[in-house]
Amino acid sequence: MRLKDKTILVSAAGQGIGRASAIACAKEGAKVIAVDINEATLASLPQECPGIEIHKLDVRDRGQIIALADQLPQLDGLFNCAGFVHHGTVLDIPEDDWAFSFDLNVTSMYRMIQAFLPGMRERAKTTGTASILNMSSMASSIKGFPVRTLYGTTKAAVIGLTKGVAADFVQECIRCNALCPGTVDTPSLRGRIASAPDPVEAEKNFIARQPMGRLATVDDMTPMVVYLLSDESRFVSGQALLVDGGVTI
Numbered sequence: 176m177r178l179k180d181k182t183i184l185v186s187a188a189g190q191g192i193g194r195a196s197a198i199a200c201a202k203e204g205a206k207v208i209a210v211d212i213n214e215a216t217l218a219s220l221p222q223e224c225p226g227i228e229i230h231k232l233d234v235r236d237r238g239q240i241i242a243l244a245d246q247l248p249q250l251d252g253l254f255n256c257a258g259f260v261h262h263g264t265v266l267d268i269p270e271d272d273w274a275f276s277f278d279l280n281v282t283s284m285y286r287m288i289q290a291f292l293p294g295m296r297e298r299a300k301t302t303g304t305a306s307i308l309n310m311s312s313m314a315s316s317i318k319g320f321p322v323r324t325l326y327g328t329t330k331a332a333v334i335g336l337t338k339g340v341a342a343d344f345v346q347e348c349i350r351c352n353a354l355c356p357g358t359v360d361t362p363s364l365r366g367r368i369a370s371a372p373d374p375v376e377a378e379k380n381f382i383a384r385q386p387m388g389r390l391a392t393v394d395d396m397t398p399m400v401v402y403l404l405s406d407e408s409r410f411v412s413g414q415a416l417l418v419d420g421g422v423t424i
Contacts, residue, residue, distance in 0.1 A: 176204030177405045183252035184208040186234055186287065189216030191361035192310070193256035195393035196400045198224045200252075203401055208247060210234075234283035240290045249294035252404040254308045255284040260367065261325040268325050280329035284309050284336060292340075292349070299348045308403050309337050311353040313419040330355075334415045341413030350412040352403050357419030358382075360390040386421035395420075 183200050187193035188209035194216070197209040201224045210232035211217040217229045233239055234257045258280045261272055288307060295305040314320045315330035334353050341351040358364065358381050371377035382390055399418050402408050417423060 177401060177407065178252075179204035181251035181404070182206045182208065182248055183254065183404055184210065184247070184250055184291065185254045185256060186210050186232070186283075187257035187310075188220065188229075189213045191363055192356070192359060192393050192396050192400075193254070194220065195397050196254055196256065197227055199397035199401050200404060201227050203405070205252070205404075208250075210243070234287060235278055237286050237290075240286050244290040244294065249298040250291050250305070251295070251298060251302060252306045252308070253287065253291050253295065254310075254400065254404065255287050256310045257283055258310055258329075259326075260323070260363065262322050262367070263325065264322055265324045267322075273325060276325050276329050277332070280326075281332045281336065284333065288336075288340060292344070295349060296344070296347055304348045304350065304406055304409050306404050306408070307337075307340060307349070307351040308400065309333050309351070309353045311337070311355045311415055313355050313357055313417055313422055315355065315415070317355060317415065317417065318423050337415065338413045345412055348409075350403075350408065352408070352411060352413070353415040354396070354399060354403065355415050355417045355419065356396055357391050357417075357422050358385060359396060360392055364390070384422060386424065389420075391418070391420055 178200055183205045185193055185197040188197040189211035197207050201207045207227045209220050209227050210230045212233045214231050221227050261276050299305040311333040312330040314323045314327040316334055337351050337353040368374050368377045
């Protein structure tokens with residue numbers, strides 16, 4: 176049980192990578208606190224994996240975050256997974272979309288870290304380590320992709336946030352890393368495919384950019400999530416770790 180006796184919070188846990196990560200962490204012995212703004216998707220999580228604690232949370236609402244942080248025990252791990260993929264070039268980005276994407280993809284992580292890090296620092300004094308994991312992407316400072324300008328900009332900012340937090344707290348045994356997936360077959364991706372003018376061609380194009388010849392599954396991501404939240408990665412901090420099927424070779 177690689178996460179035995181650890182308390183880990185996962186955001187955006189109602190579906191996709193967040194949900195799979197919450198289940199994977201619970202199966203490795205963690206006490207998992209799963210949060211999401213979507214109560215309907217969140218509600219079925221304890222049925223699928225008994226023992227997971229669920230809370231409705233809007234990570235764009237500082238008041239809700241602080242109230243939850245005051246309610247919960249000190250965390251050993253925090254996985255900031257919430258995010259939104261904007262489609263378009265720089266000419267297709269209204270200021271409202273720019274503000275929303277930064278608020279959800281970046282500022283929500285700043286809010287969550289500010290709220291939960293004090294407790295994690297105290298917890299690390301006893302356990303010797305605590306881990307923050309932020310969801311970034313291969314579409315970031317690592318590589319640019321067509322019609323992903325806003326998304327890539329926010330995910331590059333996540334890497335900067337990650338490195339800054341890691342540098343500030345490394346001497347307190349607080350680790351902070353970023354996960355940078357390739358194209359993952361999630362409900363979010365399926366929604367983008369379905370909304371394309373030609374969904375069949377859109378899916379082919381997503382698959383074609385993966386050198387391994389297939390989309391990633393959420394189960395391709397969860398081993399890295401568990402690793403980065405476990406003591407196995409106790410000497411890893413400030414890193415943007417790619418799980419991209421070879422896109423950035």
